Amino acid sequence: MSNLFTLSSKLAAQLDQELMGPKVGFTLQQLMELxxxxxxxxxxxxxxxxDLNKNKKVLVIAGPGNxxxxxxxCARHLKLFGYNPVVYYPKRSSxxxxxxxxxxQLDFFNIPILEESDDWLQYxxxxxTICIIxxxxxxSFKSPMREPFGKIVDEVSKIDNTIPVVAxxxxxxxxxxxxxxxxTYITPSLLVSLTVPKPCSKHIDTAKTSHYVGGRFIPNHFAEKYGFKTFKYQSTEQVMKL
Structure with a gap:
């Protein structure tokens, strides 16, 4: 992983800000959808x-931010792909x-949404459960971890070697x-870096964690401005395995 190009949190934030600025004109909604x-x-x-997992769930644990x-x-698209997502959304953003x-939209697709008081541990x-998102x-995460997310991460970290976790x-x-x-932290079985990998991705154990890059929404000239080249996605693919 030492040769993997990564973009610091500061530059990643600048990149997003420029994409959503007046010159480029993306909206947060567009980037989040992709x-x-x-x-x-x-x-x-x-x-x-x-046949072994067609009736299992995908548990999506959503924080309050982007x-x-x-x-x-992701949960909505998984439903369209034929999965059975269940969303645990304990602190909804306003x-x-x-x-x-x-x-x-999740309600429209009949995707269950669990609140903080619901029994999410059953999944x-x-x-x-096939996997956990x-x-x-x-x-933008900075320690210490506020509740209830500290307890959530603690519970997921206990089973991340028995159920695949997708970060x-x-x-x-x-x-x-x-x-x-x-x-307490989660060890994922799959990491999906968005736009470009972040420095933390160099700390994954490649024997335990597969690594993809996704977020196919920038041209090469824009990537070069931030010091990297766009990834060689195949055909219409939106992700690429690194």
Missing amino acids: AGFSVAQAVQKEYAID NGGDGLV RTEFYGQLVK LKPEQ DAIFGF VDVPSGWDVDEGPTSE
């Missing part, structure tokens, strides 16, 4: 539905109307630049 779709496609590649929004979008719209069993914290951009409990810095 990110969530990419994560769903990576899940389909690594954990395809077969990373959680990516998870909500910052923008868009997050509420994402919840309405932490291999016989129940860790969409709790993104690259969206940054595994929860990891600092985006430094890697695992919290006392």
